[in-house]
Amino acid sequence: MIQQAELAATATEMVAPGKGILAADESIATMSARLEKAGVEPTEDNRRAYRELLVTTPALDQGISGVILCDETFRQATSDGRPFPVALADTGLLPGIKVDTGAKPLAAAPGEKVTEGLDGLRERLEDYAALGARFAKWRAVIVIGDGRPSSRARRANAHALARYAALCQEAGVVPIVEPEVLMDGDHSMAACAAATAVTLHEVFVELREAGVELDGVVLKPNMVVPGKSSGEVATPDQVARATVETLSGAVPDDVAGIAFLSGGQPAEQATDNLAAMQGYDVSWPLTFSFGRALVDPALAAWRGSPDRVAAGQQALAHRVRCNSAALTGEPASRDHVA
Numbered sequence: 001m002i003q004q005a006e007l008a009a010t011a012t013e014m015v016a017p018g019k020g021i022l023a024a025d026e027s028i029a030t031m032s033a034r035l036e037k038a039g040v041e042p043t044e045d046n047r048r049a050y051r052e053l054l055v056t057t058p059a060l061d062q063g064i065s066g067v068i069l070c071d072e073t074f075r076q077a078t079s080d081g082r083p084f085p086v087a088l089a090d091t092g093l094l095p096g097i098k099v100d101t102g103a104k105p106l107a108a109a110p111g112e113k114v115t116e117g118l119d120g121l122r123e124r125l126e127d128y129a130a131l132g133a134r135f136a137k138w139r140a141v142i143v144i145g146d147g148r149p150s151s152r153a154r155r156a157n158a159h160a161l162a163r164y165a166a167l168c169q170e171a172g173v174v175p176i177v178e179p180e181v182l183m184d185g186d187h188s189m190a191a192c193a194a195a196t197a198v199t200l201h202e203v204f205v206e207l208r209e210a211g212v213e214l215d216g217v218v219l220k221p222n223m224v225v226p227g228k229s230s231g232e233v234a235t236p237d238q239v240a241r242a243t244v245e246t247l248s249g250a251v252p253d254d255v256a257g258i259a260f261l262s263g264g265q266p267a268e269q270a271t272d273n274l275a276a277m278q279g280y281d282v283s284w285p286l287t288f289s290f291g292r293a294l295v296d297p298a299l300a301a302w303r304g305s306p307d308r309v310a311a312g313q314q315a316l317a318h319r320v321r322c323n324s325a326a327l328t329g330e331p332a333s334r335d336h337v338a
């Protein structure tokens with residue numbers, strides 16, 4: 001059985017200086033839709049080829065500590081026959097797995113959802129750990145507007161996150177705890193801060209009740225930003241200040257690290273906001289766990305062509321360098337990579 005010290009060491013490795021986590025864990029339906037939008041046939045092999053492009057990008061481990069995969073990819077192999085978790089480990093990357101089964105409508109809470117996937121999770125985590133998983137991810141979805149988020153939705157999602165996290169640590173796998181307050185809506189930045197604070201408070205109450213050791217947890221929260229359709233514009237300094245103040249009032253000091261999701265922000269905006277946070281004195285490393293903000297340029301450059309694999313990898317490498325530079329304060333070129 002993996003000891004807590006080993007879990008804490010893995011969590012620390014996930015948020016190592018200058019490194020973030022690559023989220024390449026889109027569901028089959030979501031990934032297929034993105035492939036179609038890019039003009040690529042949404043087949044199982046094309047999904048595999050795209051994920052292989054990402055994880056075999058040269059020197060990816062210089063700015064990425066680990067990669068989150070979905071179940072389909074986790075059980076596939078790269079073109080040289082290595083299972084994806086093995087291919088990741090061979091290049092110094094921690095293999096991660098998304099274990100929730102998606103957000104579904106929450107009873108008696110119109111317009112709100114609760115994430116499912118707890119049934120059979122203990123056995124699935126044992127299986128993933130045997131296949132090489134070092135960490136896992138579970139995403140809860142919190143919406144703002146018309147009396148939302150309700151206390152019912154917050155409690156239901158916080159409780160599920162805590163049960164998931166406890167099962168992860170039991171299996172020797174570090175949990176990424178992701179309570180995402182969505183950008184969707186016309187709410188203000190202040191409303192986002194308030195919803196984020198109360199959600200995080202609820203999550204950590206449940207984590208402690210479940211006996212989860214926080215030094216073996218990586219938190220994956222949203223940044224505090226205005227609603228997408230609010231018309232409100234926030235500078236990186238404003239986002240950084242609001243986000244750090246919100247987290248400082250809600251996140252215990254012993255959490256291993258904070259890896260922000262991009263939440264649909266434009267790639268450069270997410271990077272600029274991340275960079276602005278690095279000047280604050282906080283108790284935890286502040287890094288990134290981006291999906292679209294890292295991989296969308298790679299997909300656009302690749303477009304399903306074997307002849308454009310290198311172009312896709314260059315696009316990903318460029319976004320990784322930009323985000324790594326945001327963490328370290330080093331300059332990074334913003335030249336377009338295609």
